[in-house]
Amino acid sequence: MTTISRRDFVRGVAAIPLSLWLMNRVGAGAPRIRYDARSAKGEEMLKIYAAAVKAMQGLEGTDPSNWTFQWYTHFVKSSTSKSAEIQRIFGSAPSPHKELAQAMWNTCQAHSGQNENLFLPWHRMYVLFFEDIIRAVSKRDDFTLPYWNYSASGPTHGVLPDPFRKKDDPTFGPLYIAERNSLANDGKPIDQGQSGDPLGLSALKQTQYSQSGAVQGFCLALDSGLHGNVHVLTGNTQNMGAVPWAARDPIFWLHHCNIDRLWASWNANGGTNPSAPWNDDTFVFADIRGNRVVAKVSDYFDIAKLGYSYDRLEPKPGKMLAATAGDIGRRKPQQAARVGTGVSLEGKPVRVQLQSGVEAAEPLTRRLQAAPKEQRVFLVLRGLEAQTQPEVLYHVYLELPEKVAPEKGAEYHVGTFSFFDALKLDHGDGEHAGHGGGEDKFFSFDVTDLVRRLGAGKTLSDRPSVTIAPAGEPAAAAKPVVGDIELQVQ
Numbered sequence: 001m002t003t004i005s006r007r008d009f010v011r012g013v014a015a016i017p018l019s020l021w022l023m024n025r026v027g028a029g030a031p032r033i034r035y036d037a038r039s040a041k042g043e044e045m046l047k048i049y050a051a052a053v054k055a056m057q058g059l060e061g062t063d064p065s066n067w068t069f070q071w072y073t074h075f076v077k078s079s080t081s082k083s084a085e086i087q088r089i090f091g092s093a094p095s096p097h098k099e100l101a102q103a104m105w106n107t108c109q110a111h112s113g114q115n116e117n118l119f120l121p122w123h124r125m126y127v128l129f130f131e132d133i134i135r136a137v138s139k140r141d142d143f144t145l146p147y148w149n150y151s152a153s154g155p156t157h158g159v160l161p162d163p164f165r166k167k168d169d170p171t172f173g174p175l176y177i178a179e180r181n182s183l184a185n186d187g188k189p190i191d192q193g194q195s196g197d198p199l200g201l202s203a204l205k206q207t208q209y210s211q212s213g214a215v216q217g218f219c220l221a222l223d224s225g226l227h228g229n230v231h232v233l234t235g236n237t238q239n240m241g242a243v244p245w246a247a248r249d250p251i252f253w254l255h256h257c258n259i260d261r262l263w264a265s266w267n268a269n270g271g272t273n274p275s276a277p278w279n280d281d282t283f284v285f286a287d288i289r290g291n292r293v294v295a296k297v298s299d300y301f302d303i304a305k306l307g308y309s310y311d312r313l314e315p316k317p318g319k320m321l322a323a324t325a326g327d328i329g330r331r332k333p334q335q336a337a338r339v340g341t342g343v344s345l346e347g348k349p350v351r352v353q354l355q356s357g358v359e360a361a362e363p364l365t366r367r368l369q370a371a372p373k374e375q376r377v378f379l380v381l382r383g384l385e386a387q388t389q390p391e392v393l394y395h396v397y398l399e400l401p402e403k404v405a406p407e408k409g410a411e412y413h414v415g416t417f418s419f420f421d422a423l424k425l426d427h428g429d430g431e432h433a434g435h436g437g438g439e440d441k442f443f444s445f446d447v448t449d450l451v452r453r454l455g456a457g458k459t460l461s462d463r464p465s466v467t468i469a470p471a472g473e474p475a476a477a478a479k480p481v482v483g484d485i486e487l488q489v490q
Contacts, residue, residue, distance in 0.1 A: 029307075037147060062097045076105055078245065086098065116210075147257040150255075164251050179239035180235045194393060195395045205321045206266075207328070214333040215378070218271055237389045322376075338355065342484070378488045384483065398414050406467060416471075
């Protein structure tokens with residue numbers, strides 16, 4: 001029976017300050033560059049990655065560098081629980097790595113009432129520590145994690161990189177997972193047949209980081225939009241399509257590497273990370289030696305200080321949501337119309353009508369036309385719930401004529417949403433279960449231009465319709481509901 005001395009135990013659970021850890025990790029060398037997975041350097045890194053994935057899967061389950069240990073840091077699979085898996089893997093006796101699992105597992109941000117602002121920094125931490133583990137396991141200090149640029153135009157748009165689809169390949173086989181959607185593993189665009197642009201970069205148009213009224217802000221817009229869409233389009237509910245299973249798939253890490261690249265792009269384009277109390281929130285991770293590292297959120301705002309960069313950042317969009325962050329953020333949203341009850345979604349399009357509040361002194365169309373030009377009109381969806389993942393995206397249309405099929409109504413299409421983050425998750429009793437300060441997540445679509453066009457053509461009614469159409473057949477057991485739909489002016 002293995003015994004652990006008190007000295008070894010304390011060393012394993014004692015926290016290393018981030019500044020000291022970074023000093024040891026980054027050193028004085030030039031920043032390491034992360035590459036597009038389809039570039040020559042990216043494919044070279046994928047060969048290293050595939051070998052490391054196989055090696056990590058073969059490590060002892062108690063080792064923080066084990067594949068499942070890293071997966072469970074995001075979230076433990078839904079077929080069991082965090083406490084049950086800790087007991088199964090570590091037994092009843094105390095150990096440093098058991099303490100780390102207790103502190104680390106199920107700490108993915110932000111779900112079930114946690115602070116949405118933590119989504120980007122937590123995943124940056126997660127990917128950074130994971131990348132170090134790959135470096136150590138592979139014994140390749142030059143390794144950097146590639147990113148999957150699914151938003152690229154041309155023939156690679158939405159297509160899973162080829163090395164992840166080679167099931168029996170002696171080099172890339174460890175990167176294959178069967179539980180992906182067929183489009184992904186067949187090498188077809190994961191957004192094939194979808195309306196609009198669910199892989200688009202519209203989040204980069206946001207001028208502020210955090211949500212304000214009907215404005216999502218960059219973090220929430222990226223999280224609830226592109227991020228969630230890629231999860232649902234790539235895998236099923238025992239893979240990328242469900243939070244507890246997502247980090248099981250090796251492509252997960254390239255997805256979040258790309259999300260991190262987009263955050264770096266937004267910063268490089270002038271986006272400012274806010275100064276707020278949550279900047280001081282901390283999370284625990286394990287380094288390559290199993291040491292406990294306490295990471296503070298604000299220490300992860302600048303990738304240059306973290307010792308890495310990207311081979312390419314996205315340019316600033318030509319049209320932003322507002323001239324500056326304060327232009328919209330300081331205005332309070334005003335409700336123009338809403339649906340008064342929850343809307344149950346089905347396997348076919350559902351059409352509802354919005355109603356003006358009883359306090360409205362004049363018709364909706366007149367109020368919208370009289371609104372100042374600098375104000376924007378948003379269609380806001382809140383209170384999403386489901387019994388299980390529907391496994392499809394939903395497309396939203398404003399004033400789609402009753403006799404027009406959704407796939408024929410592109411001019412009325414305002415956006416896409418998923419239920420990826422709608423299920424309530426039990427974060428267990430880890431140190432980070434109590435990170436609060438969050439608001440309910442919501443989807444917000446800027447419909448200003450459409451509303452003005454419909455108003456000019458006199459086809460905007462005082463009780464405008466909203467049509468929600470599933471892109472495919474939703475899982476029968478999902479029973480998805482949108483709790484509230486509102487038209488807001490801000």
